Amino acid sequence: MRWISTRKTATKRRVPGAMRPRGVRWTGLSDWVPIGLVCFCCLCPAHAQQSQTQTGTQAAATPPATTSSQPQPASQPTAVPTNIPAATQARPTELRFLVLLDPAHGGADTGAMLNPTTPEKTYTLALAEQLRAALNAHGIRTILTRTSDIALDNDTRATTANHSHASACISLHATSTGNGVHLFTSSLPVMTEADPRRAFLPWQTAQAAYETSSLRLESDMDAAMTQLHIPVLIARTSILPLDSMACPAVDIEVAPVDATTPLSDRGYQQKVVAALEAALVAWRGDWRQHP
Template sequence: MTPIARCVLAALMVSVTSVAGAAQAAPATGPVTAPQPAAPQSAAPQPTVQAPLPPPRFVVVIDAAHGGDDLGGHLSDGTYEKAATLALSVRLKSLLGARGIQVIMTRDGDQSVTTDQRAAIANHANAQGCISLHVAETGSGVHLFASNLPPVTATRFMPWKTAQSVYVTRSLALTGALNSALQHGGATVTLARVPLPGIDNMTCPAVAIELAPERSADKKVTAEPDNPDYQARIAATLATALLEWRAEAGNPGGRQP
């Protein structure tokens, strides 16, 4: 081989070696797949806790008789009946509210409310009891009045004027609960069944309560119906009776005819 041929062959060998080395050193130019995250493992089922049910709804309507232009009777000290019944209703509402009973008032001030309006308020409230409060200068102790309508079976549509007839049996049961608590508290109680405008239109157990003067054994007045201490004692007794009524009702979430 001539010197020139040997030089050409050496140059070719150097060129081939350089190209091969460059090919080995060059990075791959194809697509690179990123590492995939591991598939999440199925979470173990967590125990569930049932939310507590709300307490059953129990509503009492307190109806302070008279109001506005309807003054009611006069007490011996000149107080109007409308003021005495409102004061007693506020006391009773406070005691019932403190015991977790929802109270709806037919009036909470000196405004006029018709008998139809009072019944409509009680009926709309879907109440478990309505207490209509009155005071009087005659008699003594506490008078409890229930409607004298005869009991009837409930129908889809009830006549407005005699709607209470479906609930009169429950009203008598409520009267019994009130009577028991009042007598246990030492009050003199008189029971009667009479026509009761307003209450006769109510679709819930309803009782009219008339607070007369407290008298001693010799019939002397020891407390007038608007006496704060007397009212406080009677209101506390009524609140106790209504608590027992709630427990005995058996279905505090709805009325029972």
């Protein structure tokens, strides 16, 4: 049975100035303070409408326009399974490290208008391509869910992620509101390693089995952003396609630093890419030690 979670978003901001070593996660509630309502592009009308149209419907037959650092055969429309069998979850024995980059929006789904001339879909694709180049320079293989201005539904994005056996799945968004980089992990109830339900993961809640590793990945990103003095907001939310991804997954939303450093600031863009690059290089080390 397929369903869409309706859990409310829980948003918290790390206490300004609080520092911690990479790989160590805050555990005390005293380390967080709640903030007011934040306008996330993921929750904007266009995005919300896209998510709502997934409810109770079969995925559109648009094949994912994936590319990787190695040639891939042409994709065919893929039926979305209701469960992800154990065989699909199994990690390849050679411990290959691969990053899936998912530039949000595309085609008629423009996402938010970041300024009068730049839709979010254009920004996210450019960011994904810059990050892909940076990761490839480290010998890290990448797959993009789209490499052009095409529409992809959430199931298609998740299908690409789950077929890739990615070591990290990164969905990229942008917004003209808020400050710095917003990092989201799934708010689904965590499924432990010992949970027998891991044998078959419900499609819509597959991320529950990967949340522990997703939080570790987010921690690496938080540390890398902090290192480069980029404001970070951390939150947990229920959102597609993140909840359907069977991989360590973080949804990233890039916002301006402040009024003087907009999204279009080239230096800021480069810092964000550099931080994500550093985080994913660090994650490669963590992932190999704790696959």
